[in-house]
Amino acid sequence: MPALHVENFTVRFYECDAYGHLNNANYLRFMQEAAFGATAAVGLDYATYREMGNLWLIRESEIEYLHPIHANDLIDVHTWVVDTRRVISRRAYHFVKPDSEKILAKGYSDWVFLQRDNLKPATIPAEVIKAYIPEGGSGERISRQPFPSPPPAPAGAFSLKRWIDWRDLDGMRHLTNAAYLSYAEDCAMRLASSYGWPFSRWQEEGVAFVARRNRIKYHHAARFDDELEIQTWLYDLRAASAKRYYAFSRAKDGALLAQLQTDWVLIDINTGKPTRFPPHFHEVLSPNIAK
16 A cells, blocks of 8 residues: 655745635645655655655646635645655645545646656656555556647637746746746636626626636746736537636747646526536637637
8 A cells, every 4th residue: 555644734825826726736645745744744845855865857738627726724635655656656636624434626747767867768767666665565456548739729818928026936946836826827717807797797697607627737847037928718518517628838938838637617696506608708709619
């Protein structure tokens, strides 16, 4: 069995969104903090990896939001290593309330083991694997599915350019993993306003868009002096749900830095239950919907 680690969090008011729910990006931040706690608990903290000349970076993450989490909630994040390959390890996460078996959210991150000096992939040492999976072996042999390919961009694909904020850099001076989700949310809100469906209109109609799942894949690091171009469009519309694709590129050369797919659900703000898209939604947003 892999080593199970439980990291405790108290959700702060400033970590929540306009609906009073834990913001989507902060789930990823909690997952990262839980991973740091888990690796330190088995004797492999940041300083140890520095002495080894190695580090871990996330290549891909997925989060599924099952039940809302609110300010002042006490949350336990359970985390463990699912499997390891030559240079990559998948870590799973469950969000639960203390003394409860109800899973509020779940996800995973694929961490790549790298040489610190040149950031090239390195073989994960046997002693590192054994620290995470004490009983031996490499964990489950899971099937990693490729990142889903969206349909081609429609004529009304929305594009937003923005510079990276200093506050969103990590210790490696890269844009933090969670910041991509925040930037995507900002992009979606700008898009909605540009198409005549601003937040104020959602409120008037008593509806809200909530994310049910985020899957993000990182290709190259974004740095402070980079201007980002975020392009996005909708597809796979159902009665009350849709998928939205985001491509994060470096504006000066078009290099693809990250891809994000978000599964959105429209809910009745009073009941919290899914509700059908109104007919005018399709009319207004049709240029941004891929066929």
